Amino acid sequence: MNQRKQLVVVGHGMVGHRFVQAAIERGLTETHDITILGEEPRPAYDRVALTSFFERGAEALSFLPGGAYDDPRVSLRLGAEVVAISPRQRVITLADGKDLHYDELVLATGAYPFVPPVPGKDLRGVFVYRTIEDLEAIRAASKKAKVGAVIGGGLLGLEAANALHQLGLETHVVELAPRLMAVQIDDAAGSTLNRHIETLGLTVHTGAMTEAVLGKDKVTGLALKDRNPLDVDLVVFSAGIRPRDALARAADLEIAERGGVLVDEHCRTSDEHIWAIGECAAPGGRMYGLVAPGYTMAEVVVDALLGGEAGAFTGADMSTKLKLLGVDVASFGDAFAADEDALEVVYADAVAGIYKKLVVKELASGGYELLGGILVGDASSYGVLRPLVGSGIELPDNPEELILPAARGGVSTGSTSAMLPDDAQVCSCNNVTKADIVAAVSDGGSCDSASCVTACTKAGSTCGSCKTVVKKIVEDHFAASGKVVDKSLCEHFEMTRQELFEVVAVHGYNRFDDIVEGHGKGRGCDICKPAVASILASLLNHHVLDGANATLQDTNDAYLANLQKNGTYSVVPRIPGGEITPDKLIVIGEVARDYGLYTKITGGQRIDLFGARMEDLPAIWKRLVDAGMESGHAYGKSLRTVKSCVGSTWCRYGVQDSVGLAIELELRYRGLRSPHKLKGGVSGCARECAEARGKDFGVIATERGWNLYVGGNGGAVPAHAQLLAGDLTREELIRYLDRFLMYYIRTADRLQRTSTWLDEIGGLERVREVVVDDSLGLGDELEASMDRHVDSYFDEWRATIEDPAKLARFVSFVNAPGTPDPHITFREERGQIRADLVDGPVSLGASIPVGAP
Amino acid sequence: MTTVCPLDRIARESGVAALVDGEAVAVFRTYDDEVFALSNFDPFGRASVLSRGIVGTRGDDEVPFVASPLLKQRFDLRTGACLDDPAVVVPTWEAWVSDGMVVVGARRETIAS
Ligand code: SRM
Numbered sequence: 001m002n003q004r005k006q007l008v009v010v011g012h013g014m015v016g017h018r019f020v021q022a023a024i025e026r027g028l029t030e031t032h033d034i035t036i037l038g039e040e041p042r043p044a045y046d047r048v049a050l051t052s053f054f055e056r057g058a059e060a061l062s063f064l065p066g067g068a069y070d071d072p073r074v075s076l077r078l079g080a081e082v083v084a085i086s087p088r089q090r091v092i093t094l095a096d097g098k099d100l101h102y103d104e105l106v107l108a109t110g111a112y113p114f115v116p117p118v119p120g121k122d123l124r125g126v127f128v129y130r131t132i133e134d135l136e137a138i139r140a141a142s143k144k145a146k147v148g149a150v151i152g153g154g155l156l157g158l159e160a161a162n163a164l165h166q167l168g169l170e171t172h173v174v175e176l177a178p179r180l181m182a183v184q185i186d187d188a189a190g191s192t193l194n195r196h197i198e199t200l201g202l203t204v205h206t207g208a209m210t211e212a213v214l215g216k217d218k219v220t221g222l223a224l225k226d227r228n229p230l231d232v233d234l235v236v237f238s239a240g241i242r243p244r245d246a247l248a249r250a251a252d253l254e255i256a257e258r259g260g261v262l263v264d265e266h267c268r269t270s271d272e273h274i275w276a277i278g279e280c281a282a283p284g285g286r287m288y289g290l291v292a293p294g295y296t297m298a299e300v301v302v303d304a305l306l307g308g309e310a311g312a313f314t315g316a317d318m319s320t321k322l323k324l325l326g327v328d329v330a331s332f333g334d335a336f337a338a339d340e341d342a343l344e345v346v347y348a349d350a351v352a353g354i355y356k357k358l359v360v361k362e363l364a365s366g367g368y369e370l371l372g373g374i375l376v377g378d379a380s381s382y383g384v385l386r387p388l389v390g391s392g393i394e395l396p397d398n399p400e401e402l403i404l405p406a407a408r409g410g411v412s413t414g415s416t417s418a419m420l421p422d423d424a425q426v427c428s429c430n431n432v433t434k435a436d437i438v439a440a441v442s443d444g445g446s447c448d449s450a451s452c453v454t455a456c457t458k459a460g461s462t463c464g465s466c467k468t469v470v471k472k473i474v475e476d477h478f479a480a481s482g483k484v485v486d487k488s489l490c491e492h493f494e495m496t497r498q499e500l501f502e503v504v505a506v507h508g509y510n511r512f513d514d515i516v517e518g519h520g521k522g523r524g525c526d527i528c529k530p531a532v533a534s535i536l537a538s539l540l541n542h543h544v545l546d547g548a549n550a551t552l553q554d555t556n557d558a559y560l561a562n563l564q565k566n567g568t569y570s571v572v573p574r575i576p577g578g579e580i581t582p583d584k585l586i587v588i589g590e591v592a593r594d595y596g597l598y599t600k601i602t603g604g605q606r607i608d609l610f611g612a613r614m615e616d617l618p619a620i621w622k623r624l625v626d627a628g629m630e631s632g633h634a635y636g637k638s639l640r641t642v643k644s645c646v647g648s649t650w651c652r653y654g655v656q657d658s659v660g661l662a663i664e665l666e667l668r669y670r671g672l673r674s675p676h677k678l679k680g681g682v683s684g685c686a687r688e689c690a691e692a693r694g695k696d697f698g699v700i701a702t703e704r705g706w707n708l709y710v711g712g713n714g715g716a717v718p719a720h721a722q723l724l725a726g727d728l729t730r731e732e733l734i735r736y737l738d739r740f741l742m743y744y745i746r747t748a749d750r751l752q753r754t755s756t757w758l759d760e761i762g763g764l765e766r767v768r769e770v771v772v773d774d775s776l777g778l779g780d781e782l783e784a785s786m787d788r789h790v791d792s793y794f795d796e797w798r799a800t801i802e803d804p805a806k807l808a809r810f811v812s813f814v815n816a817p818g819t820p821d822p823h824i825t826f827r828e829e830r831g832q833i834r835a836d837l838v839d840g841p842v843s844l845g846a847s848i849p850v851g852a853p
Numbered sequence: 854m855t856t857v858c859p860l861d862r863i864a865r866e867s868g869v870a871a872l873v874d875g876e877a878v879a880v881f882r883t884y885d886d887e888v889f890a891l892s893n894f895d896p897f898g899r900a901s902v903l904s905r906g907i908v909g910t911r912g913d914d915e916v917p918f919v920a921s922p923l924l925k926q927r928f929d930l931r932t933g934a935c936l937d938d939p940a941v942v943v944p945t946w947e948a949w950v951s952d953g954m955v956v957v958g959a960r961r962e963t964i965a966s
């Protein structure tokens with residue numbers, strides 16, 4: 001009876017994926033082999049964040065970028081549609097005709113967008129909004145379209161409408177009900193929302209019934225009942241969703257009255273070996289169009305299959321928050337005051353476009369508890385209010401204070417984190433309570449920051465609306481337990497790099513000695529010395545080997561080259577933007593040949609020469625400098641390269657001169673010392689051949705100018721750069737980049753790349769405020785310090801070979817400059833040298849004549 | 854006994870490599886002008902590089918050390934002992950300043966590394 005069981009999952013969407021994850025984590029794969037069949041061409045992705053596909057691309061949304069689970073007992077098949085279930089044989093049939101046996105079957109087929117049967121619904125130019133393919137098609141069609149209409153003014157419809165608007169279309173929203181988001185909000189909130197949506201530039205038609213989509217083979221208009229038709233050339237239907245229960249129907253499983261596979265509280269269907277979870281399921285006869293209930297169902301089924309104490313699905317929180325830039329709408333709990341004892345507390349400010357309603361109920365004690373609410377125009381308190389629903393805690397004496405603006409006597413909802421009881425559910429998407437969060441950061445827990453809590457508990461990782469509360473709880477916990485997060489640079493400086501930067505700037509220090517005497521202790525170490533060296537270099541832009549500063553530099557900076565494993569160095573001349581003349585290429589080749597160096601094309605579009613002895617470096621540099629080249633700073637925590645694609649000068653797709661801009665940026669920021677290395681990229685069109693979004697700053701050409709992305713990273717923890725500002729002129733681009741880079745240099749921690757810095761400093765929004773909106777009024781100052789850097793740039797190699805005092809260090813032995821270091825050895829491989837190591841110290845013997853000092 | 858170079862040739866808190874009886878020796882000068890001599894060979898990275906490391910102090914008693922430029926292990930300048938792995942000790946030599954010149958003397962007896 002040791003047979004492994006076959007578990008088959010139909011549908012690799014959000015819930016199917018979560019189910020498999022939970023199954024692996026909780027050991028179900030010890031007894032079951034899992035096969036997942038997904039009809040879409042790609043692995044599961046974050047559908048909740050679908051709209052950000054336009055900005056971030058498919059890769060960023062993927063839950064499983066590699067396309068495979070770590071567990072070998074799980075196999076995922078994509079592009080595999082299941083067309084039939086035979087419960088009696090326990091077999092499913094795939095679209096290609098093949099059959100697959102199962103012991104247990106889990107349906108996670110989700111839902112499909114409902115398209116009302118109006119004439120013209122199949123015309124070219126009509127879309128739905130559910131998958132990445134839908135969005136790709138909409139984007140392609142939007143290029144030729146001018147006016148779009150979204151049919152349906154619910155949560156999804158508004159998201160889709162905003163997306164059309166951002167794609168540059170004049171956009172209409174057509175809603176049958178008398179108000180927008182009719183399911184979630186009341187009339188007063190609806191009219192406030194209407195005004196917000198119209199200020200975004202969208203036209204709203206409520207109470208409007210679509211009679212037909214007009215056009216011959218392509219959309220040309222929309223016929224509305226009792227109204228003038230609209231001239232539109234693109235239509236998106238967002239008129240609700242329906243559970244994908246067709247497979248179950250055909251297999252004679254029980255179906256709920258209003259659709260959805262009927263399941264019990266353990267999510268078991270009318271067949272004991274078939275389960276249904278997510279949007280295709282209808283526990284107790286009701287389907288749920290949100291991801292959180294689906295996640296709970298996934299856990300419940302894993303429980304049941306593990307055979308232990310089975311969990312149960314007993315209904316779900318239907319709270320929602322609209323994810324539109326600039327429009328805050330939230331609805332939670334008993335928003336319509338359905339409870340017969342409910343009382344409503346309303347605050348409305350039509351001028352400011354704010355409407356807030358709390359639904360409360362009097363307790364026996366005379367106090368009030370929160371049942372639900374609606375927030376429009378300012379939903380900042382959503383994160384704190386939502387968990388109060390059903391928590392049983394008594395509200396403050398005057399509940400209106402929770403929704404009044406602070407200036408009118410309202411309490412800052414920030415302080416209410418302490419008000420939440422331990423079992424309050426803070427993250428509804430992932431069912432994480434306040435106690436879970438506190439446990440993660442307490443002594444027994446493993447987290448020391450809110451971002452770590454999000455990674456470990458998943459709180460905040462789905463819709464993100466609970467993030468501020470998670471952060472607040474973590475901070476309050478640290479404050480209450482008197483824990484100061486140790487941010488000391490090292491044992492010599494009890495301050496962060498940012499603080500040290502300010503200290504050095506304010507006092508105008510230019511020597512390590514003064515800094516450590518005034519603000520540190522001891523004589524420093526290999527952590528604080530390079531940090532001080534980098535700060536001094538950013539502020540003063542002097543030669544890093546000037547005077548005593550030479551002894552502060554990290555290995556590579558100390559010799560203006562990269563140390564290799566056998567004690568030799570590599571030399572990388574700058575090749576701005578990757579563009580190089582044949583003459584310079586020939587010189588590089590000749591230098592490599594004459595000094596016996598190994599050559600390799602780097603990942604940064606330039607050429608690395610390896611195996612140079614320290615004493616040969618100046619002569620190698622001289623040859624390169626004489627040929628018009630300079631240091632590429634491959635050794636520094638400073639600008640490395642600005643990678644380019646060939647762009648409009650040659651490429652048939654290019655819309656701007658990407659090489660020209662890459663060279664200009666590389667020359668502008670060359671030599672700029674920073675907390676960690678900096679890399680840039682410029683692509684000539686959206687095909688992105690320069691991989692600019694993998695860089696600290698990436699620029700992508702558009703028809704109208706340049707899009708600027710920031711915070712990308714390759715390396716150990718890859719991140720895609722995010723759009724800071726779009727369609728910029730060259731001047732705007734450089735202004736924002738100057739500010740961005742200087743802001744980073746001033747405030748980042750030591751060895752912190754822009755990607756992690758961005759998260760820590762408050763995310764893209766915060767950086768946009770400072771860099772684009774100039775909210776701190778720092779813009780001029782940041783630009784001026786970048787100008788100083790650009791004006792004072794010089795080539796470090798040239799300055800070194802021209803200064804005998806600096807050259808004196810470049811000898812093998814102080815007392816025997818002519819004797820090469822005998823430890824340095826090489827082997828040959830593929831016609832070139834490679835580094836070799838020796839086993840112990842090598843002695844030349846006492847007989848070797850030694851030069852006089 | 855080998856006269857290596859004038860003291861001024863070694864910047865404060867840095868090192869130079871010298872040949873002493875055919876062996877590569879790293880000679881360091883600390884902030885208060887003491888000199889120390891260690892084998893230049895880094896037993897972790899197996900390359901002759903210690904003279905190129907950063908010199909600093911550790912702790913309240915200010916133990917002078919050099920951090921290897923390869924993988925940053927720290928060695929006590931006085932004893933050659935690795936501060937990150939006490940089992941590893943690099944050989945040391947007597948060293949002093951005489952008439953402004955740095956002199957390296959006999960190799961000290963150390964516990965084998
Ligand atoms: C030479 C090169 C590999 C190659 O043969 O292609 C290289 C070699 C080194 N990389 Fe790199 N990286 C090279 C391109 C990259 C790239 C690709 C790119 O730039 O497009 C990346 C990923 C992109 C990125 O940085 O985001 C890359 C990510 C790293 C990282 C990881 C950084 C991170 O944020 O996780 C390190 C480690 C570090 O810096 O702490 C690193 C560190 C190093 C060091 C400095 C390791 C070391 O301390 O010795 C290597 C120095 C070699 C030398 O002596 O020159 N290298 N390295 C490439 C030089 C590019 C150039 O022309 O300057």
Ligand SMILES: Cc1cc2nc3c(=O)[nH]c(=O)nc-3n(C[C@H](O)[C@H](O)[C@H](O)COP(=O)(O)OP(=O)(O)OC[C@H]3O[C@@H](n4cnc5c(N)ncnc54)[C@H](O)[C@@H]3O)c2cc1C
Pocket residue numbers: 010011012013014015016037038039040047048049050051080081082083108109110111129130131156159244247277278279280288289290291292294321323463
């Ligand atoms: C634009 C948008 C915004 C949203 N915003 C939110 C939000 O803010 N908050 C929230 O909670 N929810 C939101 N949702 C809803 C959320 O995305 C869904 O609740 C969630 O995706 C449901 O997960 P699921 O796995 O049940 O279905 P899905 O994610 O749709 O996955 C079902 C998968 O099954 C596949 N499939 C179907 N039939 C078959 C078959 N016969 N054979 C093989 N494979 C099959 C489908 O192709 C699909 O990949 C949003 C949805 C959209 C479209």
Ligand code: SF4
Pocket residue numbers: 645646647648651652653654655658683684685686687688689690
């Ligand atoms: S990114 Fe565009 S312009 Fe640049 S090489 Fe690729 S296709 Fe051509």
Ligand code: FES
Pocket residue numbers: 426427428429430459460461462463464465466467
């Ligand atoms: S509530 Fe959606 S991520 Fe926490």
